[in-house]
Amino acid sequence: MLATFYASGCVVNAQMWPLLPKLLLLLVGLAVGATYVSAINDWTDRADDFAGGKSNLLSSKSGAFVALLIAGCVCVGLGIGLFLMQASWVSALLYLGSWIAFSCYSWPPIRLKNRGLMGVIADAAGSHFFPQLLVVSVVAAWSGHAVPGIWYGTVGGWALACGLRNILLHQLGDIKADEAAGVNTWVRKKGAYFIQQLGRFGIFPVEVGAFSLLLLLSQQLWPVIFLVLYVALEGFKWRIWGAPAVITPGKRMLLTDYYEVFYPLSFVLALSVQHAVDGWLLGLHLLLFGLRCWQTIRQLIWAGTLIVRKGLSHK
Incomplete structure (x- = not known):
């Protein structure tokens, strides 16, 4: 996230040091979002993790503790969202996008984690796509400099490819545990070989190509x-x-x-x-x-x- 913040500042030729207090608040907002994601993922995965022989940090916690943790994250997240809304609606919506994507990924009855490709896209969007575009958006809003649309598109394409690669690697690493638990991830549906080939010859080349364009556009x-x-x-x-x-x-x-x-x-x-x-x-x-x-x-x-x-x- 910091790298994209720095890179976007270079693209618009803006001084970034004066934006440090706002950046720190944004990082707090992202950290709170990550805590929320971890909490709901562990809480909704308890049965699957037990069946698959995986450890779960919340398996021994009470429902009241988890409810307070999640409620606290949501309250802080709402405050951060209102702060971002003052800068721009786009920033607030991008921040909200991560929360929605991960909520849909974990919470039943939607629980996209068990719905193959949609779960992969939701995870990639929540962990990389929305946060990276949020960083670009706040740089534009806080610096008062317009960011070119092609920069948004390039960062978004690169971030989505990174997110897809990461979640598929995670699912590949968990394939045995997911089989034991009966979790219908996309890797289980398509098979490890197909996913490995898709990553090597599809997703990774897109990631490298988008990142190369990012470096070219930065002119640094x-x-x-x-x-x-x-x-x-x-x-x-x-x-x-x-x-x-x-x-x-x-x-x-x-x-x-x-x-x-x-x-x-x-x-x-x-x-x-x-x-x-x-x-x-x-x-x-x-x-x-x-x-x-x-x-x-x-x-x-x-x-x-x-x-x-x-x-x-x-x-």
């Missing part, structure tokens, strides 16, 4: 430089470890490190170049996520050191 050099570094590092790991990043449950996921480290860092760096005041945002980002960044930097240093040593050994 730093994300491209960092992408080259990421690709080089992954190639090096493949050669040394013999274990490439893949799109398979339980494995090191392709593009995860770029999305988590390089993507946000490159755009907050670009913001600080555009506007000196956003250097504070860069500093805050490094303060909060410095450990994760440092882990990646150490890997780059490690790779560079081995390459230099190998080069010297051949002289």
